Amino acid sequence: MQQTILEARHIQKQFHDPVTVQVLTDITFSVNKGEFVSVIGKSGCGKSTLLYILSTMDTDYTGELLIDQELMTGQSDAQLAHIRNEKIGFVFQFHYLLNEFTVLRNVMLPGLKLARYSEQEVEHRALERLKMLGIEHLATKEAYRISGGEKQRVAIARALINDPHIIMGDEPTGNLDTKNSEHVFEIFHELAEVHNQTLLIVTHDQGFAERSGRIIEMEDGRIIRH
Numbered sequence: 001m002q003q004t005i006l007e008a009r010h011i012q013k014q015f016h017d018p019v020t021v022q023v024l025t026d027i028t029f030s031v032n033k034g035e036f037v038s039v040i041g042k043s044g045c046g047k048s049t050l051l052y053i054l055s056t057m058d059t060d061y062t063g064e065l066l067i068d069q070e071l072m073t074g075q076s077d078a079q080l081a082h083i084r085n086e087k088i089g090f091v092f093q094f095h096y097l098l099n100e101f102t103v104l105r106n107v108m109l110p111g112l113k114l115a116r117y118s119e120q121e122v123e124h125r126a127l128e129r130l131k132m133l134g135i136e137h138l139a140t141k142e143a144y145r146i147s148g149g150e151k152q153r154v155a156i157a158r159a160l161i162n163d164p165h166i167i168m169g170d171e172p173t174g175n176l177d178t179k180n181s182e183h184v185f186e187i188f189h190e191l192a193e194v195h196n197q198t199l200l201i202v203t204h205d206q207g208f209a210e211r212s213g214r215i216i217e218m219e220d221g222r223i224i225r226h
Contacts, residue, residue: 002032002033003032003033004030004031004032004033004066004069005031005032005033005035005067005068005165005166005198006030006031006054006065006066006067006165006166006198006200007029007030007031007064007065007066007069008027008028008029008030008053008054008063008064008065009028009063009064009065009066010026010027010028010062010063010064011024011026011027011028011050011053011061011062011063011064011065012024012025012026012027012061012062012063013046013049013050013053013058013060013061013062013221022221023046023049023221024046024049024050024053024061024221024222025220025221025222026063026222027050027063027222027223028223029216029223029226031166031198031200032198033165033196033198034192034196034197034198035192035198035199035213035214036188036189036191036192036198036199036201036212036213036214037199037200037201037212037213037214037215037216038201038202038203038208038209038212038214038215038216039051039200039201039202039203039215039216039217039218040202040203040204040206040209040215040216040217040218041217041218041219042219043204045218045219045220045221046218046220046221047202047218048170048202050202050218051168051170051200051202053065054168054200055084055088055090055168056072056075056080056083056084056088057084059073059077059080067083067087067088067165067166068087068165070083085110085113085114085162086114086116086162086164087162087164087165087166088164088165088166088167088168089158089159089160089161089162089164089166089167089168090159090167090168090169090170091152091155091156091159091167091168091169091170091172092155092169092170092171092172093170093171093172093174093175094175096155097143097151097154097155097158098143099142099143099144100142100143100144101142101143102139102140102141102142102143103130103135103138103139103140103141103142103143103146103154104123104126104127104130104139104140106143106154106158107126107129107130107154107157107158107161108122108123108126108161109158110158110161110162111125111126111161111162114162116162122161125161126139126157126161127139129157129158129160129161130154130157132157132160133153133156133157133187134153135150135153135154135157138150138154148175148176148180149176149177149179149180149183149184152172152173152175152176152180152184153183153184153187155172156172156184156187160191160197165198166198166199166200167188167191167197167198167199167200167201168199168200168201169188169199169200169201169202169203170202171202171203171204172184172201172203173185173203173205173208174203174204174205181205181208185208185211188201188212189211189212192213199212214226
């Protein structure tokens with residue numbers, strides 16, 4: 001029996017500025033544990049808007065969103081912030097590392113915020129994630145002293161610190177050269193294959209999408225294949 005990690009049911013989204021524009025129409029799909037899913041579609045098709053809703057950051061929609069079989073729709077901001085930190089790992093196009101902190105500290109931050117483990121244990125777990133991604137030698141470096149490709153790998157380690165149910169990515173290779181994009185793809189592929197990690201990645205990189213486990217394609221705010 002496959003475990004459903006994420007489920008969208010009839011999600012609709014409108015912008016009102018000043019006229020009403022339908023941005024998402026009847027979005028319904030689910031993602032099972034260990035799936036590596038890419039979301040593709042032309043610029044402006046609604047994929048980033050959808051990701052904001054799926055990640056619980058945008059609550060202004062109709063329909064239902066479930067993460068780990070728990071209904072997100074209608075929860076308070078504080079509850080959603082806690083769920084986000086506990087159950088979702090984020091990797092963006094820009095790594096959003098804090099320059100003045102070391103690599104290790106950057107990876108630890110979501111773990112310290114969740115406060116499920118002692119600081120010592122969070123540090124141990126952060127080092128394990130860095131080791132898994134082959135960058136433990138960078139642990140004591142300040143974030144601004146490492147390369148762009150290394151920063152994105154640190155961002156992935158940070159996304160993994162709380163053992164999230166799902167990792168969501170918004171164009172995580174959008175800012176990287178071919179070699180580093182390949183690195184990131186291989187990391188994601190291994191996370192899904194070896195560690196049974198669930199991934200939902202918005203990308204405009206067709207080659208990346210074709211090699212992921214499944215493609216959800218969007219057009220004009222609708223899903224046209226999934």
